[in-house]
Amino acid sequence: MTIFVFLLGLIFGSFANVVALRVNTGESLIFGGSRCFSCSRRLRWFELVPLVSYIALRGRCRSCNAAISLQYPLVELASGCIFLLLFVFTPRGVLGVLPRGLPSGFLLPFVFFWLLLILSVYDLRHQILPDVLVGAAAAAAILVVMAEGIRDPKLILVHGLAGAGLFLFFGALWFFSGGRWMGLGDAKLSFAIGLFLGPVPALVALFLSFWMGAVVGIGWVLTHRIRTLKIPIPFGPFLALGAFAAYLWYLPLIEWYLRLVV
Ligand SMILES: [Zn+2]
Structure with a gap:
């Protein structure tokens, strides 16, 4: 269960990156797949797997070899940790919320x-x-x-x-x-x-x-x-x-x- 919560956090981290990039730009948060910022190639589903794809691609775009911002894996990891820590340590009912x-x-x-x-x-x-x-x-x-x-x-x-x-x-x-x-x-x-x-x-x-x-x-x-x-x-x-x-x-x-x- 704990691992599941962490993985869920990673996925939400991936979405957090999308929201942080697209908010106030007029782009849809849900529609329109992610693209490489350098060559605009649409990313395939396996390139959107949080953390894993960044490591597998060694931080570079598969077609144009441009470096992918470290922001993506870091935010995904942060989100995974937030979910995990909340799940494990949330104060249950004690003055907490x-x-x-x-x-x-x-x-x-x-x-x-x-x-x-x-x-x-x-x-x-x-x-x-x-x-x-x-x-x-x-x-x-x-x-x-x-x-x-x-x-x-x-x-x-x-x-x-x-x-x-x-x-x-x-x-x-x-x-x-x-x-x-x-x-x-x-x-x-x-x-x-x-x-x-x-x-x-x-x-x-x-x-x-x-x-x-x-x-x-x-x-x-x-x-x-x-x-x-x-x-x-x-x-x-x-x-x-x-x-x-x-x-x-x-x-x-x-x-x-x-x-x-x-
Ligand atoms: Zn590219």
């Missing part, structure tokens, strides 16, 4: 983090978080909270406040920096994340994403020898990664942090 005995709600975290993966890829490529994808993530979060609300209606309020809190925080960063530190898209995404996670994991996610962002940002400045506040590193992937880690491990993370500082 997985509703007990609701099969429809069970799939939502997979959808939510799959969307966050696509958003991260898009943000890395274009330095922007498209509204249509952020909206989809917010919709998944709203469904999760509604499913939770059936069990305990006050959770709707609590999760709603967490979403609003994160949005106000990132919205203020966006407003007062004139969009230099944070985009409005980051604020919108943080709303979806706060709503999905609820207050405590949302705070953990916030800390994690800022720590990771700071480490990578400092590394970038050190390796590029540029003194500027405007670093071309999008924040979306850090938000996504922070949210994922916080969703699965916010309790152990809090314990670890407290032991570190106390």
